[in-house]
Amino acid sequence: MSRPVDQAKNAETFLADTVHEQRLDQLLWAARMRRDAAARQVPEWEELRTLASEIKEHTLSNLSDYMIQFEARATANGVIVHWARDAHEHNQIVYDILAEQEIKLLIKSKSMLTEECELRPFLERRGIRVTETDLGERIQQLDNQPPAHITGPAIHKTNHDVAVLFSQKYGSDPKNEDTAYLAGVMRENTRPDILIARAGMTGANFVVAETGAIVVATNEGNADLSANTPPLHICSVGIEKIIPTTESLAVFIRLLARSATGDAITQYTSTFRGPRKGASMHVILVDNGRSARLGMKRFWRSLKCIRCAACMNTCPVYRRSGGLSYGSTYMGPIGIIMMPTFEIRKYSELPFASTLNGSCTNVCPVKIDIHEQIYGWREVMEENDQIQVVKKEAMRVADKVLSHPALYQIATTTLSSALEVLPHFAIYNRLNAWGKHRDVPEASSETFHAWYRNHRPKTNEEVRRG
Amino acid sequence: MQVALMVPCYIDMFYPHVGIATLELLEKLGVDVVYPKDQTCCGQPMANSGCYEQARATEEHCARVFASFDCVVTPSGSCTHHIRNKFNAGADSPEKQNLVRNTYDLVEFLHDVLKIREFPWATFDHKVALHTSCSAIRGLNMASMSERVHDAVFSKPKALLSGVPGLEFVEFERVDECCGFGGTFAVTEEAVSAKMGYDKLSFMQKASPDCIVSSDMSCLMHLQGCARRQKQDIPFYHLAEVLNGVSPWVGQSWVGQSWVGQSWAGQSRVGQS
Numbered sequence A: 001m002s003r004p005v006d007q008a009k010n011a012e013t014f015l016a017d018t019v020h021e022q023r024l025d026q027l028l029w030a031a032r033m034r035r036d037a038a039a040r041q042v043p044e045w046e047e048l049r050t051l052a053s054e055i056k057e058h059t060l061s062n063l064s065d066y067m068i069q070f071e072a073r074a075t076a077n078g079v080i081v082h083w084a085r086d087a088h089e090h091n092q093i094v095y096d097i098l099a100e101q102e103i104k105l106l107i108k109s110k111s112m113l114t115e116e117c118e119l120r121p122f123l124e125r126r127g128i129r130v131t132e133t134d135l136g137e138r139i140q141q142l143d144n145q146p147p148a149h150i151t152g153p154a155i156h157k158t159n160h161d162v163a164v165l166f167s168q169k170y171g172s173d174p175k176n177e178d179t180a181y182l183a184g185v186m187r188e189n190t191r192p193d194i195l196i197a198r199a200g201m202t203g204a205n206f207v208v209a210e211t212g213a214i215v216v217a218t219n220e221g222n223a224d225l226s227a228n229t230p231p232l233h234i235c236s237v238g239i240e241k242i243i244p245t246t247e248s249l250a251v252f253i254r255l256l257a258r259s260a261t262g263d264a265i266t267q268y269t270s271t272f273r274g275p276r277k278g279a280s281m282h283v284i285l286v287d288n289g290r291s292a293r294l295g296m297k298r299f300w301r302s303l304k305c306i307r308c309a310a311c312m313n314t315c316p317v318y319r320r321s322g323g324l325s326y327g328s329t330y331m332g333p334i335g336i337i338m339m340p341t342f343e344i345r346k347y348s349e350l351p352f353a354s355t356l357n358g359s360c361t362n363v364c365p366v367k368i369d370i371h372e373q374i375y376g377w378r379e380v381m382e383e384n385d386q387i388q389v390v391k392k393e394a395m396r397v398a399d400k401v402l403s404h405p406a407l408y409q410i411a412t413t414t415l416s417s418a419l420e421v422l423p424h425f426a427i428y429n430r431l432n433a434w435g436k437h438r439d440v441p442e443a444s445s446e447t448f449h450a451w452y453r454n455h456r457p458k459t460n461e462e463v464r465r466g
Numbered sequence B: 001m002q003v004a005l006m007v008p009c010y011i012d013m014f015y016p017h018v019g020i021a022t023l024e025l026l027e028k029l030g031v032d033v034v035y036p037k038d039q040t041c042c043g044q045p046m047a048n049s050g051c052y053e054q055a056r057a058t059e060e061h062c063a064r065v066f067a068s069f070d071c072v073v074t075p076s077g078s079c080t081h082h083i084r085n086k087f088n089a090g091a092d093s094p095e096k097q098n099l100v101r102n103t104y105d106l107v108e109f110l111h112d113v114l115k116i117r118e119f120p121w122a123t124f125d126h127k128v129a130l131h132t133s134c135s136a137i138r139g140l141n142m143a144s145m146s147e148r149v150h151d152a153v154f155s156k157p158k159a160l161l162s163g164v165p166g167l168e169f170v171e172f173e174r175v176d177e178c179c180g181f182g183g184t185f186a187v188t189e190e191a192v193s194a195k196m197g198y199d200k201l202s203f204m205q206k207a208s209p210d211c212i213v214s215s216d217m218s219c220l221m222h223l224q225g226c227a228r229r230q231k232q233d234i235p236f237y238h239l240a241e242v243l244n245g246v247s248p249w250v251g252q253s254w255v256g257q258s259w260v261g262q263s264w265a266g267q268s269r270v271g272q273s
Helices: A007-014 A016-039 A047-063 A063-076 A087-100 A113-118 A119-126 A134-140 A159-172 A177-197 A222-228 A246-260 A290-294 A300-304 A310-314 A314-319 A332-342 A359-363 A370-383 A389-402 A405-414 A415-426 A448-455 A460-465 B009-014 B016-026 B053-065 B075-086 B095-103 B106-113 B134-138 B158-160 B190-206 B217-229 B239-244 B262-273
Strands: A081-086 A107-108 A129-132 A199-202 A207-208 A213-218 A233-236 A268-272 A280-286 B002-007 B031-034 B072-074 B103-106 B129-131 B211-214 B235-240
Touching: A007 A016, A007 A314, A007 B190, A016 A087, A016 A246, A047 A063, A047 A300, A063 A081, A063 A280, A081 A087, A087 A119, A087 A199, A087 A233, A087 A268, A087 A280, A107 A177, A107 A222, A113 A233, A119 A129, A119 A300, A129 A134, A129 A177, A134 A159, A134 A177, A159 A177, A199 A222, A207 A246, A213 A222, A213 A233, A213 A246, A222 A233, A222 A268, A280 A448, A290 A300, A290 A332, A300 A332, A300 A370, A300 B235, A314 A448, A314 B095, A314 B190, A332 A359, A359 A370, A359 B072, A359 B134, A359 B190, A389 A405, A389 B053, A405 B009, A415 B009, A448 B016, B002 B016, B002 B103, B009 B016, B009 B217, B016 B031, B016 B239, B053 B095, B072 B106, B075 B103, B075 B134, B095 B103, B103 B106, B106 B158, B106 B239, B129 B190, B129 B217, B158 B239, B190 B217, B211 B217, B211 B239, B217 B235, B235 B239
Parallel strands: A081 A280, A107 A129, A107 A199, A199 A233, A233 A280, B002 B031, B002 B072, B072 B103, B129 B211, B211 B235
Antiparallel strands: A207 A213, A213 A268
């Protein structure tokens, strides 16, 4: 069993580096502002959100039927469809496809599912080199870091960071921090792999049951290069990505880029229906805990997620913590409610990395009640004994004092003992955590209760009780 | 109608003057208001931490204390939100249902029930940075939120404060971004919490307010702690204090002397008078 990720401590480390923290906060807040502006341009925005949420609910409620429909259509289109129960099965299927053709180099566009399955290390251990073709994902690969954000994997890095990294890995000019120059360096170094690789891999944003098509939205066109250049295209997709029809696809396409970056649509929205002439195409439908989550009465709705990252961009905690602080594949508000379904103990602290402010819920294009689920997960952590004993004990003492008026009165009569009770919740895990960056409120010399007794000696209440 | 005043535990202990201002304001408006003396807390700190089991007795006690009232008013959006929307730790009972149905934040009570818009006695010639809590905005719909771009813009706290002669508002960036308090979040994630507070203060500061006002004292407890640490002596007021009438630069207050000089706000007044 893994130890819980200490998000708070990781966030503290991230915050200590003010340059990166401020830049991340400003970049993502700007994305949130662009999202607002884009939503303002669509008068039926709220109706679209409701519709998208209902389409997802319908599809998830009839998931097996739509999956079977998809399999039939895709197979008829010449696609080879695979089913993977878990990450290992998924990775093994990919490996077997590649091994059969003795392929030693795989080019790949960004896919959170393959991160979830830890596909890259799996293949690399078996002698297959993997080149990421998404700029941000490639930066993270070269830096040996997981993605820090689901749509902008290297969003936490500055141009300076990338210039230094590329100079180390590619021998480019460490002083040249120009974005176009850096993108050029990346292109020069990955394009050769794209040309020689005999297999390309993509994820998928949507899978259309009616047509058997997979849909990939990118801004760099790298998914198209990865899918169309080599003679073999493997697409991995989580089963929750299925939607019924091309018509319903339109609803999601209108919401996706607007929610993510404020653009009306991504630069590329590519539909792959079958293999090109002389090429082959595989689609791997991956469960990896999804059907179990679908059975969770309180938490299945996170399966509606279309991975736009609007919840991360708006989250005041994410923006000040950085995505890597969560120590998880999915991070920010949506990560908090997904990750415990993968491994409860490891991610038991994540539900506490939220102020429950509710902004995430209100930007979510598929109306997932994210902050309510975060609240719900806290309770689950308590039920599963995942809350630190010392914290629980503090809460137990508080309950005892706060449920007995006499004890409460004694505890709050004097200035010093007031401090004992209230911020005692405050002091349970670290010595005076409140006071590290803030002054502690001064307890008044007289509680309201005492004041009331002195200033309203015969109260209405007493009169009434007679 | 008789109204029961619920004074949240942290206001009872740290900000009694806010409880006093709420009581005096309601009395001034002719409300028959009583303070049930056995009250303690609504149980939010425990439930909010996932500790439902540890919140049960407190919640049940709270429901019992207010069982005989058909209107309960509290100067806290956060406690109101908890009672109205999250009161699930204790056993279901008629008392509990009664409290859930009949609890109002002070702002809601003034704005929606009494429909008061003018506070002529409360002249306040100062520029106010108004902070409205996330519980009030997204939990109680007391103000429109920036995320819902097509909704009509409104704010009940602002509507009330607009009835105070002389009071002006300053506009600042990210007006409804969370201040970082978040209950026990303030200590479990103290670094992020404090940074959020510092950021909130810096956005407000750019707009040069004379003071910071909120209908949630818990946000102010956090922001005031951040400001004090940064040696900023800007005063903080609960909305009830402003509506009840305070004259911060003279050192006078409607509530008498019992708290002046005790609280930080009091000290800064003394220093400035």
